[in-house]
Amino acid sequence: MQVYTYSEARQKLALVLEQAENTGKVLIRRKDGRTFALIPEKMATSPLNVPTIKANVTTEEIVDMIRDGRER
Numbered sequence: 001m002q003v004y005t006y007s008e009a010r011q012k013l014a015l016v017l018e019q020a021e022n023t024g025k026v027l028i029r030r031k032d033g034r035t036f037a038l039i040p041e042k043m044a045t046s047p048l049n050v051p052t053i054k055a056n057v058t059t060e061e062i063v064d065m066i067r068d069g070r071e072r
Contacts, residue, residue: 003027003035 002019009016009028016038020026026038 001025001027003029006030009038 001023004012004016004026006028009026016026016028017040020038021040024039028036028038030036
């Protein structure tokens with residue numbers, strides 16, 4: 001895990017952010033010795049965000065399949 005001084009982190013912010021994204025965590029140490037962790041936030045994704053498929057199925061066929069499944 002990479003540790004940057006506050007001044008280095010300020011000067012190389014883009015690099016520090018990229019490194020945090022790649023490694024999961026970067027530490028920034030201040031002059032007084034306090035240390036802060038920079039951790040990338042995970043993107044919130046919807047469980048409904050699923051990949052699509054190409055199928056030659058009509059709406060009527062889909063409705064028929066659903067009705068058939070419900071009747072069982």
